[in-house]
Amino acid sequence: MGKVFVFDHPLIQHKLTYIRQKDTGTKEFRELVDEIATLMAFEVTRDLPLTEIEIETPICKTKAKVLTGKKLGVVPILRAGMGMVDGVLKLIPNARVGHIGLYRDPETLKPVEYYVKLPTDIEERDFIVVDPMLATGGSAVEAIHALKKRGAKHIIFMCLIAAPEGVKALEEAHPDVDIYIAALDEKLNEKGYIVPGLGDAGDRLFGTK
Numbered sequence: 001m002g003k004v005f006v007f008d009h010p011l012i013q014h015k016l017t018y019i020r021q022k023d024t025g026t027k028e029f030r031e032l033v034d035e036i037a038t039l040m041a042f043e044v045t046r047d048l049p050l051t052e053i054e055i056e057t058p059i060c061k062t063k064a065k066v067l068t069g070k071k072l073g074v075v076p077i078l079r080a081g082m083g084m085v086d087g088v089l090k091l092i093p094n095a096r097v098g099h100i101g102l103y104r105d106p107e108t109l110k111p112v113e114y115y116v117k118l119p120t121d122i123e124e125r126d127f128i129v130v131d132p133m134l135a136t137g138g139s140a141v142e143a144i145h146a147l148k149k150r151g152a153k154h155i156i157f158m159c160l161i162a163a164p165e166g167v168k169a170l171e172e173a174h175p176d177v178d179i180y181i182a183a184l185d186e187k188l189n190e191k192g193y194i195v196p197g198l199g200d201a202g203d204r205l206f207g208t209k
């Protein structure tokens with residue numbers, strides 16, 4: 001079974017409190033999502049492999065560590081996942097970006113796929129799938145399925161707010177995928193929204209409501 005990590009870092013919790021508030025406007029919402037994504041990426045990349053090289057400081061020659069250059073990919077689930085991409089790329093600027101377009105049918109709550117564009121060397125890359133919300137889990141399960149179907153071998157999932165129902169669904173469907181969450185909320189409401197959550201992440205990011 002994959003591992004589930006819930007972040008308790010005070011900076012992340014503080015910023016989350018502001019994006020949850022209904023009076024937080026689009027500009028501030030977008031900036032905070034970006035900042036939280038960077039803070040999460042810092043932790044998510046903790047195990048990136050290092051190698052030693054010889055360098056020369058003004059004092060002497062020494063050995064020092066650099067990243068091995070592992071190939072990475074960031075895959076936002078459109079639309080709302082787009083809000084997390086730049087924040088992650090600030091720390092891993094050479095990562096490739098794939099896109100998976102899904103929307104959740106408001107009646108059935110099932111994901112409907114409308115776009116997939118991924119890097120060509122998919123089998124050689126490790127992927128971070130990003131989406132602010134893990135509600136029923138349908139979208140994350142489908143996006144990861146779309147990646148695996150095309151050859152992706154190592155995938156992690158990163159979201160801001162998750163419902164227990166979504167975590168369970170994702171763990172069951174993809175037990176090899178580690179899940180990183182900024183806050184694990186209480187439940188889903190009758191319309192499939194996370195409670196207390198933050199409302200519709202895509203609409204709040206892009207000002208479409």
Ligand SMILES: O=P(O)(O)OC[C@H]1O[C@H](OP(=O)(O)OP(=O)(O)O)[C@H](O)[C@@H]1O
Pocket residue numbers: 077078079080081102103104105109111131132133134135136137138139140166192200201202203
């Ligand atoms: O876990 P689930 O029940 O599948 O719900 C989560 C999905 O719902 C939202 O997307 P939405 O369908 O609103 O599309 P949008 O990002 O274009 O607004 C959110 O960004 C997730 O992708």
Ligand SMILES: O=c1cc[nH]c(=O)[nH]1
Pocket residue numbers: 080133135192193194195197198199200201202
């Ligand atoms: O609470 C929720 C659930 C699904 N999608 C959202 O954007 N918010």
Ligand SMILES: [Mg+2]
Pocket residue numbers: 080200201202203
């Ligand atoms: Mg939406």
